[in-house]
Amino acid sequence: MSEFEPRIVAFCCNWCSYAGADGAGVARLQMPTNFRIIRTMCSARVDPEFILRSLAKGADGVIVLGCHPADCHYIGGNYRARRRIALIRLVLEQYGFDPKRLKLEWVSASEGEKFQKTLTDFVNTIKELGPTPLQQEGE
């Protein structure tokens, strides 16, 4: 059996993390290819519905990346985001998911290396956790 390759949805904020991901690419840093980036204007734009929809459609993990605290382009978006993520993590825990399947991390525009490290670590975490416990319809 081939090794489990997780499918991960990464939400990156436009101003910091997406630029950070760009920086990682320009610097040709090596990283796993298991994640799909969705650019949002702010980490606070990531509605919990997006996260639940990702998981419902079969994502093995979801990572939300935003600006460092006090660095948000919209002053306080990331503070809102971290509160929501903390709460949605409680909801996922009640559903029976391992809360490690949802991660929030701060990556600034200049932190290409941190982006690489964060994603590599997250892919490894999900590989340890195994495939999503959600039974897809029709299985």
Added chain:
Amino acid sequence: MSLFGRFRRKDKTGTVKETAKGAKNEVKSKPVPPVSGGSYVKTAGSVSAAQLPPADLGELLPGAPQNGKINLAIYWAAACGGCDVSLLDTNERILTIGDMANIVMWPIASDGKEHDIAEMEDGEITVSIISGAVRNTENEHMVKLLRKKSKIVVCYGSCACFGGSPALANLVPGGKNEILDYVYKKIPSTASFQADYHPNSPVVPQAKYEAPEGELVLPTLYDTVKTLDQVIDVDYFVPGCPPMQESISHMLKAVADFAYNGVALPPKGTIIGVVTKTLCEQCPRRKEYRRITKIVEPHEIDVDPDLCLMDQGILCLGPATVGGCNARCTKAGQPCRGCYGPTTAVQEQGASALTAIASLFPVLDEDATMEESKVIDIMTTIKDPLGYFYAFTMGKSLIKKSVTEKGGK
């Protein structure tokens, strides 16, 4: 926007399709004329549902319709019975309903039986009003039978529309076995009964029993509680726990108008009795700063009768719930629990509520340097978020069931 909102429906392929005003009508058993916007629909366009007076059926009904009384069936699946009682909220109009319709089935009040319905021709029942979620084989059999025999099926109440409280059973990890085991062996009254009378092997209901007179059968419970429209094709939705009197009378007026005057029915998939905006729009309470620092229950404080409940630290699902009930709970000092379901713009009522409420926790001075564990401490002041935010809509949520991590290699 009119009294009738739009509703997202899932067809059999699982893709979301929107049934909107003017959408192609799909009632199979009987062609329904295309929508012309009946007079009451136009009235509703200018006033919000809640301000509409209950429709006066008396004007409409000089006696039985010329072509004979219509047949009306009312059925409850997995429901508490409150919806059945709410139908009597039409007060004296219930008598005109009797003039208009033969009640062929109403388990709570009349004598129609399953075989009476089974003997009917397809489409012989004009309207079936079904409340409750679908939870066992009997529910499924009956709603499918009623769908077959009915021209119009109305999905009545929050359990039928969104799963309601019964759908919270989907969160029990062990499914039906765990529920049955708990109910028949573990709760104190049954545990002592089993210990006293059946100490060796507890007696639990069996789906089949061979009696000398023949085989006895009980319905089998499902692991997953389903909403009505996940099982059968539904024409109209009337949400609420229970629905408002105004919604009921407007639904019945639409049917009466159709039976007597041939007025076109509202488009299929219409939600009767809701507006487009959220409950906060209808709520008369004064909104101020709206920041939550401490969560309280209404009985723990003297609730200010004019101030927004969120301002007072009471978790209210008003911002995520569609209006239509005219804020009957918040006017009485109780928070909205979300029985009218989400607005049409979102699928997940719980996620909307979660978004709104998480944002009400104020940004602190120390936020820039705060540890993540502190944030978790703040958010865990909300106990049981899943049960609170999805109290009525678990059956319609994106993730409908609890899951079990199997662990990696």
